[in-house]
Amino acid sequence: MAVTTSVQRQTRRRRWTRWSTVALFVLPALLVYALFVLLPIAQAAFYSLFRWNGLKPLTDFIGLANYERALSDPVFLGAISHNFFIILLSLAIQIPFALGLALLLNRDFPGRAVLRLLFFAPYVIAEVIAGIVFKLMLTPDGLVDQTLDATGLGFLTQLWLADPDFVMYTMFFIISWKYFGFHMIIMLAGLQEIPREVEEAALVDGASRNQSVRHITIPLLGPTIRVSVFLSIIGALQLFDLVWATTKGGPINASNTMATYMIDWGLRRSQLGYGSATAVILFVLAFIVALLYQRFVMRQDVEGATTGGPG
Amino acid sequence: MSRYLRMGALAGAGAILATALGGAAIAQDQVDIEWWHIDTNDPGLSLRQEVADEYMAEHPNVNINITVLENEAFKQKLALDMQAGSAPDIFNSWGGGVLAEQAEAGMARPIEDEIADWVDTMNPAAMSIYQVDGVQYGVPYNFGLVGFWYNKDLFAEAGITEPPATWDEFLTDVQALKDAGITPIALAAGDKWPAMFYWAYLALRAGGQAAMEEAISTGDWTGPAFIEAGEQFKRLIDLEPFQDGFLAAGYNADQASTMGNGKAAMELMGQWAPGVEVAESESGQGIGDALDWFPFPTVEGGAGLPTDVFGGADGYAVGKDAPPEAVDFIRFLSSEPIAERFGATNTGILPPTEAAVDSVTDPTLQTLLQKRAEATFAQLYLDQATSPALGAAINDAIQLLVAGQASPEDVAAAITDAAAME
Numbered sequence: 001m002a003v004t005t006s007v008q009r010q011t012r013r014r015r016w017t018r019w020s021t022v023a024l025f026v027l028p029a030l031l032v033y034a035l036f037v038l039l040p041i042a043q044a045a046f047y048s049l050f051r052w053n054g055l056k057p058l059t060d061f062i063g064l065a066n067y068e069r070a071l072s073d074p075v076f077l078g079a080i081s082h083n084f085f086i087i088l089l090s091l092a093i094q095i096p097f098a099l100g101l102a103l104l105l106n107r108d109f110p111g112r113a114v115l116r117l118l119f120f121a122p123y124v125i126a127e128v129i130a131g132i133v134f135k136l137m138l139t140p141d142g143l144v145d146q147t148l149d150a151t152g153l154g155f156l157t158q159l160w161l162a163d164p165d166f167v168m169y170t171m172f173f174i175i176s177w178k179y180f181g182f183h184m185i186i187m188l189a190g191l192q193e194i195p196r197e198v199e200e201a202a203l204v205d206g207a208s209r210n211q212s213v214r215h216i217t218i219p220l221l222g223p224t225i226r227v228s229v230f231l232s233i234i235g236a237l238q239l240f241d242l243v244w245a246t247t248k249g250g251p252i253n254a255s256n257t258m259a260t261y262m263i264d265w266g267l268r269r270s271q272l273g274y275g276s277a278t279a280v281i282l283f284v285l286a287f288i289v290a291l292l293y294q295r296f297v298m299r300q301d302v303e304g305a306t307t308g309g310p311g
Numbered sequence: 312m313s314r315y316l317r318m319g320a321l322a323g324a325g326a327i328l329a330t331a332l333g334g335a336a337i338a339q340d341q342v343d344i345e346w347w348h349i350d351t352n353d354p355g356l357s358l359r360q361e362v363a364d365e366y367m368a369e370h371p372n373v374n375i376n377i378t379v380l381e382n383e384a385f386k387q388k389l390a391l392d393m394q395a396g397s398a399p400d401i402f403n404s405w406g407g408g409v410l411a412e413q414a415e416a417g418m419a420r421p422i423e424d425e426i427a428d429w430v431d432t433m434n435p436a437a438m439s440i441y442q443v444d445g446v447q448y449g450v451p452y453n454f455g456l457v458g459f460w461y462n463k464d465l466f467a468e469a470g471i472t473e474p475p476a477t478w479d480e481f482l483t484d485v486q487a488l489k490d491a492g493i494t495p496i497a498l499a500a501g502d503k504w505p506a507m508f509y510w511a512y513l514a515l516r517a518g519g520q521a522a523m524e525e526a527i528s529t530g531d532w533t534g535p536a537f538i539e540a541g542e543q544f545k546r547l548i549d550l551e552p553f554q555d556g557f558l559a560a561g562y563n564a565d566q567a568s569t570m571g572n573g574k575a576a577m578e579l580m581g582q583w584a585p586g587v588e589v590a591e592s593e594s595g596q597g598i599g600d601a602l603d604w605f606p607f608p609t610v611e612g613g614a615g616l617p618t619d620v621f622g623g624a625d626g627y628a629v630g631k632d633a634p635p636e637a638v639d640f641i642r643f644l645s646s647e648p649i650a651e652r653f654g655a656t657n658t659g660i661l662p663p664t665e666a667a668v669d670s671v672t673d674p675t676l677q678t679l680l681q682k683r684a685e686a687t688f689a690q691l692y693l694d695q696a697t698s699p700a701l702g703a704a705i706n707d708a709i710q711l712l713v714a715g716q717a718s719p720e721d722v723a724a725a726i727t728d729a730a731a732m733e
Contacts, residue, residue, distance in 0.1 A: 053416075053700075054394035139556065140554075140555040247559060250559055251501060268387060268703070271700055
């Protein structure tokens with residue numbers, strides 16, 4: 001009896017020591033997270049229930065009226081559609097493009113390192129700077145237009161950033177330019193982890209290069225691709241800097257995203273209660289997407305593909 | 312004396328000496344003044360720094376820190392600062408409803424008493440724009456009106472011999488310019504407020520002082536004057552008179568530079584236009600003598616007088632924690648010799664300091680001064696006369712009209728809805 005209790009006490013003490021060590025290491029980060037992420041979210045949820053211009057005291061309680069207004073505002077709904085537009089195009093074009101580049105750059109050839117550097121460089125540039133530079137280049141009769149004219153491609157000129165129907169495609173191009181290198185690097189890292197023996201075995205068994213890539217490499221790259229897609233989706237939902245620096249959501253709200261809408265209608269017009277409501281909607285949307293994605297798409301990766309699991 | 316007593320005495324003497332010396336240095340309390348202004352171009356940019364330096368030389372205990380911001384960036388930064396609870400000591404203000412909101416929130420402070428001894432040197436109409444409930448909160452440094460700045464050479468090229476007096480003549484002239492292959496109008500519809508100028512002026516011409524004042528006080532913008540304003544503006548928009556990419560164009564980078572480079576025949580802008588055109592032009596010279604001005608045309612059957620003007624003032628507002636030295640610096644800025652130097656730059660600063668009016672030598676600007684003196688009624692810019700939210704809604708609605716995505720009735724309804732939410 002005495003022995004068991006002492007063992008029990010020891011295990012308990014060990015467990016306590018372990019948990020207290022964990023807590024000690026996690027606590028600072030948890031504190032920062034609570035202070036700078038959880039608390040503002042709670043505050044935003046609170047402010048969203050008021051009509052408030054940020055300067056007067058918080059007295060005008062209006063319940064969920066801000067949410068009603070946001071969800072019935074065609075401009076906000078348009079902004080949401082723009083976010084999803086970017087998501088769709090990113091998944092259809094940008095990610096496959098990055099994957100293709102990664103596959104190409106995985107083979108050894110002279111100048112490979114330089115190319116990798118070049119493709120990754122846009123990611124390093126600050127978004128505001130990229131936005132401003134593109135804005136300058138894309139002015140009517142600006143650098144891009146004049147270059148097209150000079151090379152005989154004048155018929156391709158558009159009002160890149162001034163045409164409400166075309167501006168989202170231009171934005172998608174700028175976003176892709178900025179981030180394709182990032183996704184490419186992620187996939188390159190994933191490709192490096194695939195043992196060469198598997199690919200070589202397939203080739204020995206008579207598979208063509210194409211078949212090998214399609215049926216061996218890409219499935220093995222699955223977890224990496226899923227991470228890339230996830231980052232792309234969340235990034236598209238939060239899109240702000242690039243759009244704000246280039247078009248401020250214009251012309252006539254044609255390139256608004258949820259975040260630019262929030263800043264324009266909330267902060268700039270001193271309607272902080274309304275802005276907070278749109279921020280909460282953005283948060284909830286992103287949260288749901290993240291949860292669903294983690295549960296259904298990434299479940300196999302999270303639990304470990306080799307252990308099988310219930311999925 | 313013991314060693315410790317000696318050390319103690321030395322330390323004490325040293326401390327007294329330090330305090331005495333230090334005390335002499337801080338005998339007059341150091342005052343720091345935060346000044347935010349939007350004059351990003353010369354000559355205004357350097358002139359303001361010069362004037363600040365001169366004041367600091369006369370008042371060694373005062374230190375003036377200048378922050379220069381571009382117009383839109385300034386509005387944003389100021390809004391953010393105020394929402395965080397602080398305000399610069401001196402900042403740009405266009406008066407009206409925006410200043411009123413800032414005053415109500417306690418971010419701007421009244422200066423009525425401090426300026427009492429020199430308030431009568433200033434143009435009273437201009438000063439009234441900076442009053443909230445009759446109490447003075449700011450001081451104007453520029454007071455003028457909006458009108459058409461046009462390129463005489465381009466007009467001549469299109470065969471237009473004299474500027475239009477009525478809106479119908481104006482539309483004919485626009486068509487003539489188009490036929491001659493000239494872009495008739497430079498418009499920064501991306502910034503929205505330049506487009507608002509057209510609609511507001513047309514409403515002023517159509518409905519006069521009565522209609523404007525009623526709409527602002529009752530929040531009902533669906534009156535016939537405003538519908539007509541939209542319809543007349545639509546007649547212009549349908550002619551497609553604006554430069555390429557006008558929907559995304561900004562005032563400084565696009566509208567002013569297009570005019571300054573001689574690429575468009577006219578712009579509807581305030582009295583500061585010449586200076587900005589010169590600054591934003593590629594050559595740095597603007598269009599020189601080819602630049603002239605004509606007042607906004609009349610609208611047939613309109614209740615407004617041709618001498619009604621749409622415009623406003625640029626001025627200084629005083630932040631909540633501003634020291635009395637800040638107000639004294641504003642007195643310095645508004646004094647005749649300093650105001651004259653601003654007027655003499657001929658960049659479109661029309662001083663409200665009555666005695667400094669003659670410093671403006673440019674003949675076109677003198678015409679504006681004359682119109683200002685003759686004005687029967689002055690309507691303040693709509694996005695300043697109302698609150699930031701309503702002002703933004705007005706600008707939004709008009710931008711949709713310019714883009715062809717809203718009708719005149721839609722515009723009136725949208726503005727009235729936004730006013731109802733105030």
